[in-house]
Structures are given as structure tokens and as C-alpha cells.
Amino acid sequence: MTTTAPVAVKSRALDRALTGGLGGLLGGGFTGFVLRRVLGAVVTLFVLSAVIYAVFYVAPGDVAQITCGPRCSPAQVQQVSEQLKLDDPIYVRYLDFLRGVLVGQDYSTGTGVLHCDAPCLGLSYRTDQQVTELILNKVPVTGSLAIGAMVLWLILGVGTGVLSAWRRGRLTERVLTAVTLAGTATPVFVIGLLLMILVCGRLQWLPFPQYVPFTDDPQQWAWNLLLPWVSLALIEAAKYARLTRSSMLETLAEDHVRTFRAYGIRERSIVGRHALRGALAPVVALSANDFGSMFGGALLTETLFGLPGLGRELVQAVRVVDLPVVVGMVLVTGFFVVLANAVADVLYAVADRRVVLS
Amino acid sequence: MSEALLASEIPGAGATAAPAPASGARQFWRRLHTQRAALVAAAVVALLVLVALAAPLFTALEGQDPTSYHPGLVDSARGGVPVGPLGGISSEHWLGVEPQTGRDLFARLVYGARVSLGVALAATLLQIAIGVTVGLACGLGGRRLDQSLSRATDVMVALPLMVLALALLAVVPGGFPRPVLVALVIGFVGWGGVAKVVRARAISLKSLDHVAAARLSGWGGVRIARRELLPALAAPVITYAALLVPGNITVEAALSFLGVGVKPPTASWGQMLTSADVWYQAAPQYLLLPAAALFVTVLALTVLGDGVRTALDPRAASRLRIGTGRKREDGA
């Protein structure tokens, strides 16, 4: 295996440790692999939720005081504390929380009872709105941003990586390496800021982005999202270009490449077929992780361009210390990361049966 | 996210551990010396560190400080645009003043270097400390310990660092100095990658014959870990650290840009960019200077990190060369 393996292994290792003992039960073969993978993802999610819950509700700080705000009187703080059941032991609150996720929950407030529907992640401290609903409302925005940007950066990044691996040692590679290096060194909010000022401000080629739902007007949707897509894609593409190039070079240094050279296979075919195939695993693994991570919101891109997605919601919730929203967002992000990794693994296993065997 | 990329670039992160030659340090410097780009980057980094350390000296030279307001230098009627041409550049204020507050831009920029580098380095040290501890415990401890700690590591690696750091910054108590807090949060969130590299390396090292020989000599576990394992971990850990620093700088800048990292009056490059887009016409340097500072710093650290990796990776030199057969050892 190449040293790029850890990337591919990483996502798998996420759950493998959890299900090692169950491997025998579920049996071998492809179905067994998928079952193990799904089960592993579920277990991971539980561990994840427990850890996150513990960290945010136990660890530092006095939640009631934070929630209430610095100017609250001790009596008010006490009231908040009772309302949030903060006096219950943590595991009771966690189990309550889990029950809420599975069957929904009722919250009593000073004035009455608020119901929270089945996948209940709690109510916002500030607005009493259901966190689940809040998040669901934002998914289309972040989804739009994520999918468009991802398509762009995969094409751009992998393309650049392949090109520089093929033209290694030549001028093309040096130029591409320099450009990708500059890309990795630029924070997305810097390039976004500059592009926005240039393209929307000076040149006025594009409008200052404003989210238009796809269902309202697909053209405006794309037009408005173009700049965020490009900004995000440029930065991410640099990362993918580096990964693709280094994995391909790694493969090109392997013995089997020598075999194909010794059999008169063209360099183009060696690079485009064999080396690229070797780079596929890490790229797929990284894409899955990145795609999942996007549901934590493209924090910077959304904030910069004022897109009302998950990321901006999280930033706002953090600013006002709306804990249920923050925890809900982190959990949902974790959920998508785990899900995306599991899907990628299964897809990858379809392509490469060795994964199943290991 | 970035851990995935990093992990792929660490020498020996995979299953095999190539033993480094004994004269490691000397060879490292020799290899580093052959890379011009890395040397230039090292010089830039050294300069940045100097600026950060000597920030009070620089500002004293200018006669300004980063936190004093100069209401007279901004035009409150026009929303706080700096008075004078080019964003208020003058002999007193070498790079002009900040819009709205009138704070000296040069002073904020050099003090910003302190925060950027300081937070990033502190966070890196913390990441390395936690990562090495957890990784070693996984690699050398029992199966149970390994499983539970690996599970925690995997969760840490899977969650996006920014999201977790951001969320944690919401709940941490406010009493701490903000930069320390940011460094702590980044450090506590971003150690997963180090732990994975160290664990993998420790496991492969553990199976090497010289470790078995040390056991047969009668040494105990602690001595073996110190003598046979830790020195061999230095190379991958240093490499990883070198690649972590620029990432941490970006994270700090991003958090501050979002308004949850370092907060005014402390100067931070990321935080300076928060409202820069509003002022770009009146004071373009207010946008461009911190952006350029960030870019140069991250670029220099990345190039240096690449250089360190190449210098520590014995395969780099021989990559792409054709092997022609089994390498047997020659006579005794």
C-alpha cells in the first residue's frame, strides 16, 4: 500500500474499532461489509452524541448564567436553571435528549407547554423555535453552496493534480505547484473578500450574492451563488490538487509502474490509468469528509457572502450562546460526516473489493 | 478535513517505518540546505518571529501603540473614514489608521503577528502534546485502551475543526485572556491527526526487531519506550508540527474573522478583516495589509513545512528512480 493509505483508512477506522468484535457475527462478503459499516456508523453516532453532549453541557462554564446573560440576578439564573432541568444529573438529561431525538419531547415554559417533534434536538433558548426545524430550513442554502462548489473543486483540483503529475519535472508542474501552494496559503475569506470587492464592487459583473431558492428562479440561484462557489472551490481545489499529485507520484514510484514501462505502455496511459486509479482512494475519502463537513456550514463563505445557511446560523448561535442550537448543529454536522464517510466507503468498496477483504 | 491531507504527506504514516539514519540531525540540515525555497521561507519566518517578539520595539520606534483611539484622525461625519489621503498615512502613522477608531494600523499589524504566531505555536504545542500522549497510549497500551482511545481520536478527526472550535468558544468561561483561550480551544480540538500518526508509527516501530532485542536484554517498558521508540517518533512529529502551524494560523484568523476568536482591543489579522470590505475604497490598506500578512505567513510556513518534510523523508530523494532488483547486503 502507499502511504496515502491513512487517508482511505481514516474514514474506515472511524467505525472499524467499534465493530471489530461484531465482524464475525455479521459474516464476510459484501453484504456483511455493508452491514458492518452501517452498524459502525450508528455506534459512532451514539458515542459522538454522548461526547458532544457531555462536553457542551458539563465542561466549562455555568450554562444557566451564560444563557441568562451577564446581567441576570441570582434568582433569575436559578429560574433558568430549573427550566432547563440543569439540576438533573447529566446522564438523565442526556437520556432525555436521546428520547427527544427518537420520539419527541414536551417542554414546559413559564406560560405553557411547547412540543418538539420527533427528531427533537431541543428548543432554541432565545426564540423557543425547534432546533431541528431551524436547521432544516437552512439545509437548502448550504446544500446549494456545497454541491456547486464541490463539483467545481473536484474538476479543478483533480484536473490540476493529474496535469502536474503527468508533466512532472517540467515547467507546467512548477507553475501549477506554485499556484496550488498560493491557493493553500490563502484563507477562503481573503480570496472571497477580494473577489467580491473586485467582481461585485469594481467591475459589477455579478450581484453581491443574495440567496435565491432554486425553486424560485434557478438562473438567479446559480448567478448569485457563482461567486461563493468559485471562492470556495479555488481554495479547496488547491488542497485536492496537492493530494492528487502526491498520491499519483507515490503510485508512479511503485514497482508495478515499472512493469508497465517495461512492457511498452505509453506514459499517458500509465499516468491516466494506473497512477490516477491509485489516487482515487484518498480523493474519495477526502471528498466524503469534506462534503459531510460542509453541513457544519461553510462557516466563512456563508458569513462573508451573507448566505443564510447552516454556517451562518451556527456563528450567530455561538455569538449569542444559544446552546441547543450550537449542540444541535455540531451533532448534525457529525451525523453528515459519519454518513458521508459510510456512503463513500460502501461506494469505494464496490470499486475495490480488497476493502471488503481487509 | 486538513488532517486527511496532512496524514497523506507524513513520511511513514503508513504501515512501514523506515529507520532513519543515525546522523539524522546533520543530514536533516544538509537536505534542508539544498532546498532554496525552504531556505527563503525559513528566512521569512525568522523575520516574522522577530517582528512578533520585537513588536513593542517597532511601535516605540513609530511612537504609537496598538490600542489608543485617535478620534481626531477619523471623519465621524462620513462614518469614520480616516482623515487624509491614503487612509491617513502620515509620518506619525506609517500605514495610516484604522477606520472608525483611528487606532494605528502599523502597530496593530505588528502586534497582530504576535497573536497569529503565538496562538498558532501554542496551539500546535498543545496538539502535539495531546496527540503524542494519546497516540503512544494507543500504540503501546493494551487492546482495550487502544480501542477506546482510537475511537475518541476518530471522532475528533471526523468532526470539522472549525465547527468544533467555534462551538467550544461559545461555552468557555470569559475570564481568560482571549488569545490564550483560542490557543487552548484549537489545541484541544485539533490533536486527532497527530495521535493517529503517532499511533501508527508506534505500532510499526514496536514490531521492529531492535525493540524485541531490547526486551530480550531485560529492559522494562519505560526504558524501551524512551530509548527505542521516542527518538524514532521525532521525525514524523516534527514534520506534522511543521505542517500544523500554518493551518492553525488560518484557523485563528478565521475564528477572529467570525468575531469569536481574538476580540478587540487585541489586534489580530483575521479580526482586522472582519469589516475591511466596508472601507476598501477609502483605506484599501486596511484590507490588503492583514490579508497580505496572513498570506505571506501561511505561505512561508507551508513552504518551510514542505521543506522540513522533504528533508526528513529519506524517500524524497530517491523517488521516481527506477529500482532494478533486490537490494542484498554485501559481504561482511
Next chain:
Amino acid sequence: MSLVRVEDLSVGFGAVRAVDSVSFTLAPGAALGLVGESGSGKSTVAAALLGLHRDTGARVTGSVRVGGVDVAAAGDDELRRLRGGVAAMVFQDPLSALDPYFAVGDQIAEVYRAHSGASRRAARARAVDVLGRVGIPDAARRARSRPHEFSGGMRQRALIAMALACEPDLLIADEPTTALDVTVQAQILDLLHALREETGMGLLLVTHDVGVAAESVDDVLVMRDGRVVERGGVAQVLGAPRDAYTRELLSAVPRVDGVRGGPSGSGDVEGAVGDVVVEAEGLRRVFGRGRRAFAAVDGVSLTVRAGETLGVVGESGSGKTTLGRMLVGLLEPTSGKLRHGGAEKSGKGVVPGVQMVFQDPVSSLNPRRSVGESIADPLRARGDRDEDAIRARVRDLMARVGLDPAHYGRYPHEFSGGQRQRVGIARALAANPRLIVCDEPVSALDVTTQAQVTALLAELQRELGLALVFVAHDLAVVRQVSDRVAVMRNGRIVEQGTVDEVYGSPQDPYTRQLLAAVPALDPAVAAERRAARAAGAHAVREDGGAAGKELAAA
């Protein structure tokens, strides 16, 4: 016209001159062996025939013509036609020589298409056809498997099939059997022989193993340090070598059928043997759990006495290394009893008075510590504090194993492989052991170095009355050093006895099969054996399944 004509070929890498004015010719259909130890430049010559040094920074001078093509002057297209079309290469390590991501059949088809321009379908049919010809059963189905689903021997067959696909005039085989077990090696050599008779292609065989050359070629070139030191018919060169180096090389080769050679061994089993040093009873070691569990060692009982050497021989996956590690306490047995010097082993961990010499001269020494410090380890670990006494003792030990005591402060990378093994032996001796388990101590060494190291071990044994357990895959080496031999297979000892019993009149069919597979140095004997194997071929098919299991578990 000759198929290959090499004139005054020199190849340099940087300051190193790997090949120094080598000339030879190969007639169509003939077989030539390039024999030499590591660093002799033999593989570099083979690579030059296909122009593989192009664009690698190597300096190539002289002329190489293969099938009428001037390799140095050929254009890219012409060179591509030559590679695979005129001359095809089979590499040493069959696992890494195939792309792990593509089906074996597809890789062969790709090569065939590149040369013939055939359709995908035709190329795939061709791949199945050649896979069948190299003896892969159910070729149509196996063509769709990836390399990792093949055993080592099957992979090497697949590589040979790839070579056959374009019907080249010349087959270049670079150490084609070095990574394989001895029984599989015999099968591959037989296959090469049969294919040559069938197709009439020429063969250039590169090998470090004189026996492999004796089995397979008509003429040999003996190389050393980039130069040809001797050439001629294989029977003549191996039977009556003229060059001093060739003679040295041949005398160093351990013989599985000969008398126990050289200075090693006591020869007198009864007289030298003393008390029981280690005794194992029903040792078992299971790796993995649940469904994946398998017993690497499955009920082994043995006894080793002071002053005697027990050879443990077996192919990869036989459990011999696991057994060795249990004997010294590096691995805990799952069940069974282990007694050291009469006392039952209690608790976990290593046993005092028991040491090990390891296979890999690179990983067995800490690269960051001087060799003197490594040797001093057992002394310091047992509590010695007198620095001068420690150093004096280490210097004694270094001198005893044939190292310069002045090299105390040097680091492992400054030593050759054989010297590093000597350091390992000195370190083992420092603990004043009663038993040393040697795990493949010479398998990474060149044959002349091998002989020196085994001689040293025998000498030390005689002098110190040590008990030795010598674990190895090489039957000839084991015969050379051992008093008694245990043959292992699938975790069990299938046969145990004195050297003369086991090698002279083997009882177990597996032992007989192993012995029959060892290449003979005499071409006439080799041909005889080949015929015998061909007759018995139906009895045993290749068995590579167990290979690698032991590695995976360890």
C-alpha cells in the same frame, strides 16, 4: 544473427559504476544466466536490454542490440515495440509488479492491446489463453481476479503470462523465484523450462542463486562489481570454475545433498550434547479471534540440549518464526508447556539466559545508537554500572565475533549486512545465554557472507557449549549448521530427527517434496530431478495459500 548483442556496456549512477564494460551475445532460443551477488550489476544489465535506464539519470555507454534494434538509438515508439514485443521481462516480486487495482486479465490485455492493436474482446480472450498456458486453473474466471487474490506462485505465473502475451523472442527474468518458497520456485522454473521448449524463445535469467541457474540455463556469466569474471557453459563453470571468485562463490554455497561442509557443526552429535536447555510440549499459538482465528503454531513439542543445534525448517506460513519467538518469550503461547533448564516457564515475558539473533540486519539494530551501546544493553540491563568493565567486555565480544573493537562508537548504517549480523550475535552473547534462537539469521545475506556467519555461529557454539535453534527456510543452510532438524508445515512438525535421517531418508512426503524442489548445482542432476518432478506433478499442486498468513499475524 544473435538475438542479443551487448558490447562494452557500462552503466553509471552518479559516482558509482554499476556495470563496467560487459559484453555478451545470446543466440535465438538460447538461455543465458547472469549470476552474481548483490551489487554485481546483474540486474542493471538486464534493465539496459529494455532501455529502462533512459531518463533516469544513469549514464549508459556501449552498445546494446536486442532483436536487431539498437536500444540506445531507438526512438520512443521503437523502444515501446521492443519492450514486451521483442523482449519481455519478469520481475522478482510478483505482488508489487502487478497493479493492485486492476484485474490480472485486464492488465495482460492492456499490454497485448498496446502491441497488437487488437480489440478489447480479443485482448481479453488472449489474456485468458496465456493464463491457461502458464497453468492457472479456470483461467477465464481467474482472469477477473485482482493480484492480491492470487498466491505468490500464481502471481508469478500471471507475470509470465503477461510476458507470453505478445510472443516475444526473449524472456528476461530478473530473480523470478527469489520471493517464492522452494516448492513454488521449482514449479516456476519447470514452467519456464517447458515454455521455452514450446515456444523456442530465448531466456536471460538474472539470479543470485547458483542452483537456480544450474537448473535453467545453458551458459552463465558470473559477475562481480559490475564486471564479468567468468563465462562459459553452465556445467563447465559450475563444475570446474577457473576464476578464484567463482570458486569462492561455489564453495560458499551450502549443499543440501553434500557432506556437511566447511568449519561448521560439531559433527559429533553424541559427544558434544549436554543437559536439556529448553523443552517445549504441545506449544500452540493462535492469532486472531472468532472466525479469523488460526493457529500459527499448532502443538509443537521439541527438546534442545546444550551444545547442539536444532534446525527448524519450513516454508513461509509454516509457523517457524512464531515458534522461535515463543521459545525466547517474545510471544506467549496460547497453550502448551515451556521449560527452560528444567524449570517451568512462569508468568509472561522474556526468559533470562535466552537470546535471539534476528533476520533483518537493518531493523534489528537501533539506528540511533552506536553498536557498542547496543551490545552493552544486556550488561546494563542486568545492573552492571562499572563503565570501564562494560566497555572492556563489549570490546572483547566485538573482537570475538570478528569486528574491530575500535568501532564501538560507530552506528549501524556504517556497517555491512554481515557485520550487522555479527553485532547482533555479540549482543546476544553479552547476556551469557544458554540458548540462542537464530531466526533466519543469514537469509538476507549474500552467499559468501552467509558462510562466514554460519561458521561463526558454529565456532561460538563449540566454544561456549551453546544450544542453538536455527530457524530457516533454506534447507541447505539448515543441513549445514544443524545436528537435528525439525520440518514444519502449517504449524506442526511433520518430521524430526538427526540431519542424516531427515535428509538421507526422509519419511514424510512433504519433506521429500521439499528436498526434491531444492535446485541442484549439477545440471545433469537438475534435469533428472525435473523429470522426476514432472512425473510426480500430478500428486501435488502448488500450495501458496498459507503463504503470508504468518506475516499478517506477526
